[in-house]
Amino acid sequence: MMTKERMDSIKEVLKPKIVEKLIGEDKVELRGDEVVLKGEYYKKQVRIALKNCDIVDPTNIEEYIAFDGYYALYDSLTKKKPGDIVEEIKNSLLRGRGGAGFPTGRKWDEAYRYQADKKYIICNADEGDPGAFMDRSILEKDPHSVLEGMALGGYAIGSDQGYIYVRAEYPMAVKRLEIAIKQAREYGLLGENIFGTGFNFDIELRLGSGAFVCGEGTALMESIEGRRGMPRPKIHRTAHVGLWGKPTIINNVETLANVPVIINKGYEWFRGIGTEESPGTKVFALVGKVENAGLVEVPMGMTLREIIFDIGGGAQDGKEYKAVQTGGPSGGCIPADLIDTPVDFESLGKIWSIMGSGGMVVMDENTCMVDIAKFFLDFSVEESCGKCVPCREGTKRMYEILDRITKGEGVEGDIERLEELSETVSSASLCGLGQTAPNPVITTLKYYRHEYEDHIHNKSCPAKSCKPLIKYFIEDTCIGCTRCAKACPVSCISGKVKELHVIDQSMCIKCGACYDVCPVKPIKAVSII
Amino acid sequence: MSTVKLTIDGKVAEVSSELTVLQAARSIGIDIPALCYDETLEIFGACRMCIVEIEGSNKLQTSCSTLVKNGMIVHTETDRIKSTRKDIVQMLLDSHPNDCLTCQKSGECLLQDYAYRYDANFRNHHGAMRPQLMDTSSPYILRDNSKCILCGKCVLTCYQVSDRQVLSFSERGYDTKVVFGADQTIEESPCVSCNRCVAVCPVGALVDKRQLGKIRNWDGNTTVVMCKACEYGCEFEVYSRNKENIAVTAKAPSNGRPLCLKGRLATELKYLENPDKPYIKINERFEETTWDKALGITELIEKINRLEKDNKEEEE
Numbered sequence A: 001m002m003t004k005e006r007m008d009s010i011k012e013v014l015k016p017k018i019v020e021k022l023i024g025e026d027k028v029e030l031r032g033d034e035v036v037l038k039g040e041y042y043k044k045q046v047r048i049a050l051k052n053c054d055i056v057d058p059t060n061i062e063e064y065i066a067f068d069g070y071y072a073l074y075d076s077l078t079k080k081k082p083g084d085i086v087e088e089i090k091n092s093l094l095r096g097r098g099g100a101g102f103p104t105g106r107k108w109d110e111a112y113r114y115q116a117d118k119k120y121i122i123c124n125a126d127e128g129d130p131g132a133f134m135d136r137s138i139l140e141k142d143p144h145s146v147l148e149g150m151a152l153g154g155y156a157i158g159s160d161q162g163y164i165y166v167r168a169e170y171p172m173a174v175k176r177l178e179i180a181i182k183q184a185r186e187y188g189l190l191g192e193n194i195f196g197t198g199f200n201f202d203i204e205l206r207l208g209s210g211a212f213v214c215g216e217g218t219a220l221m222e223s224i225e226g227r228r229g230m231p232r233p234k235i236h237r238t239a240h241v242g243l244w245g246k247p248t249i250i251n252n253v254e255t256l257a258n259v260p261v262i263i264n265k266g267y268e269w270f271r272g273i274g275t276e277e278s279p280g281t282k283v284f285a286l287v288g289k290v291e292n293a294g295l296v297e298v299p300m301g302m303t304l305r306e307i308i309f310d311i312g313g314g315a316q317d318g319k320e321y322k323a324v325q326t327g328g329p330s331g332g333c334i335p336a337d338l339i340d341t342p343v344d345f346e347s348l349g350k351i352w353s354i355m356g357s358g359g360m361v362v363m364d365e366n367t368c369m370v371d372i373a374k375f376f377l378d379f380s381v382e383e384s385c386g387k388c389v390p391c392r393e394g395t396k397r398m399y400e401i402l403d404r405i406t407k408g409e410g411v412e413g414d415i416e417r418l419e420e421l422s423e424t425v426s427s428a429s430l431c432g433l434g435q436t437a438p439n440p441v442i443t444t445l446k447y448y449r450h451e452y453e454d455h456i457h458n459k460s461c462p463a464k465s466c467k468p469l470i471k472y473f474i475e476d477t478c479i480g481c482t483r484c485a486k487a488c489p490v491s492c493i494s495g496k497v498k499e500l501h502v503i504d505q506s507m508c509i510k511c512g513a514c515y516d517v518c519p520v521k522p523i524k525a526v527s528i529i
Numbered sequence B: 001m002s003t004v005k006l007t008i009d010g011k012v013a014e015v016s017s018e019l020t021v022l023q024a025a026r027s028i029g030i031d032i033p034a035l036c037y038d039e040t041l042e043i044f045g046a047c048r049m050c051i052v053e054i055e056g057s058n059k060l061q062t063s064c065s066t067l068v069k070n071g072m073i074v075h076t077e078t079d080r081i082k083s084t085r086k087d088i089v090q091m092l093l094d095s096h097p098n099d100c101l102t103c104q105k106s107g108e109c110l111l112q113d114y115a116y117r118y119d120a121n122f123r124n125h126h127g128a129m130r131p132q133l134m135d136t137s138s139p140y141i142l143r144d145n146s147k148c149i150l151c152g153k154c155v156l157t158c159y160q161v162s163d164r165q166v167l168s169f170s171e172r173g174y175d176t177k178v179v180f181g182a183d184q185t186i187e188e189s190p191c192v193s194c195n196r197c198v199a200v201c202p203v204g205a206l207v208d209k210r211q212l213g214k215i216r217n218w219d220g221n222t223t224v225v226m227c228k229a230c231e232y233g234c235e236f237e238v239y240s241r242n243k244e245n246i247a248v249t250a251k252a253p254s255n256g257r258p259l260c261l262k263g264r265l266a267t268e269l270k271y272l273e274n275p276d277k278p279y280i281k282i283n284e285r286f287e288e289t290t291w292d293k294a295l296g297i298t299e300l301i302e303k304i305n306r307l308e309k310d311n312k313e314e315e316e
Ligand SMILES: Cc1cc2nc3c(=O)[nH]c(=O)nc-3n(C[C@H](O)[C@H](O)[C@H](O)COP(=O)(O)O)c2cc1C
Pocket: A095, A096, A097, A098, A099, A100, A101, A102, A104, A124, A125, A126, A127, A128, A129, A212, A213, A214, A215, A216, A217, A218, A250, A251, A252, A253, A255, A256, A357, A431, A432, A433
């Protein structure tokens, strides 16, 4: 059985060793009494969910304990009542990090108050947004924080059984979780009679099949029950009627990783970080055309500018920054002039985007907004479970229209058709996937309507990205170096050495090879029109 | 069980607190449209036709899956609702073949009804349509995938009988389809031809092949009869024209009545002058058979014949 004394002695011996070793490797520094990762990239970050990542060894439970791990569980089980934990989380105003931002404490309270012979707590580790890897990092690098968060949730609502639904495409995360669960059981931190208090709690893994929609809470439960992962209509709250008809709490990985820290440090401390309505931090996966891509955890309310420019270093290759997509494939595109928007649930909602699970895709001047809307919508079309009519049929039709527009076949009325379909799909779909799928279209239509109009009326792509709408053309500045003619895969460029070269437009496949190799400076002789 | 009082389209309803808004509305004669709702099935929430507006929320909510609450004020046919329903029907029509003229379900098809009610129509377009997959392998059921609107009723009703559970969804997104067994033909699948699915299908995707081309819903009379083959007493409909009975079809199963092929064939035999030949499935093949074999009464008949013969001999 694990005891406080044993944890204290582990901490006393191990922590100084780990810190010494990491300082020796120049990986960490001390911020107050906190051990934090060292480097420019981390200066503006505040790490709660990621606090142990790259610091403790995820395969050694003792290292987690050395960094205050399982102390929150010990204190709660020995000194607090389940209702106290619910109150603490309620007071912290922690909001779900899996997308919708629902107050975690309120959800727990619902399940806590509902009498039942069995209750469940599920960790949603199905992270399926393309480009997102926040949850994966936590699972791989600090799995115990999630286990402890779940055990605390179990104690709070009166559940003795947890499930982690993790996607099978994350083999490393699965392995680390298996090791962590095994060790936690060996140390008496999962299983029967934890800390000798009579509290039982165990966790099982369930591997997801990879369908994005299985991350939706009720589809996930269907999937655990062995049925096809399709969302259920929400007649009852899952906190009352969830997995196998029992009260069930489902929380995201990052949400759960916040829980032990909040219990340890108190809700007031947590509320001191971030904004009034969205306290704490959020982990973002900063990707796309950004100089320093990676995971960042920052206080809620930090502006997009600080995240993208101060931490991310702005657009890649000195190109001009154009927009950022937040919230994954169903988020909104935010134009450059709204770069000073603070990042929290409310502020993003006001400008038609969402926090989502924390994807942040940076776009530069060469990104065509019609094409990007099509790209994101394509994901929703592919991942729709096919259950409800608006999502299954509507997103497909929207995709067909966008596809037509980017091919130069857009017609009068397409924009209006897109707007109507967006309205129906978002207001009438069954689950969040359909309800938010039109967001990229809605926001690009709102902020970049002229790009749509250019495609449709002038058959031109202002970002010069849609192949069917652009032409490669060689200007008089051509020096006749012949490089383009050699590079062209279909040999449609003719011209003698040191003479002006010409592209046969009827044969050109618009691969851009000529543009890439043209050495003329500062402006290439090959132009895109 | 407590009762609640709510207002739907200006009418007051006093109903059990366990009802959904859709059930409450129907109980006072307000017909909220729905393609996937069926009171005998699990609530599925797929078609989204039953959306209503509830004061205090600006979201559209599906009345099939919203429980009534005291003081609720519900509107079921606002302009916003009508236009959304029209869009939904239009989306379905855009994927559906323009085939009402010769469709067996014409006249009793819900999609047709709602197209009329919300003024949606077939139209030409260059986009995708549901693939034409026709399963003609069964003498009892004709399945036309291109007409399926994926309401899920067939899957749910077949699932209710634990030793059947033949149907399921397969693929996803626009390619989603209902499959028999492991995406087999009806003949190869474990389907027992009970026609539960046919009875609940709201469109022409699953039809009774023995009725096909003979008579349609509005083209004669129907009488509901009760099957006498077993104690469940499932209901069938006898179609007739000019006093001649033409076809027998299964009525939607209710109150735990399972429906079965034998009962349907027995009912055919009883009511039809010239029923089509019966078939039974042997080793995943439908084979023509005799009525006594189809009804599983060969031994009984033999015994009856023998007894009668013995009787006669005794009398002589
Ligand atoms: C299509 C879809 C996919 C989702 N995928 C995930 C996911 O991968 N991980 C996750 O935590 N939440 C996902 N969610 C949100 C969950 O439904 C649910 O809100 C969340 O797990 C609740 O946890 P939280 O309150 O801690 O955020 C998804 C929602 C939708 C509609």
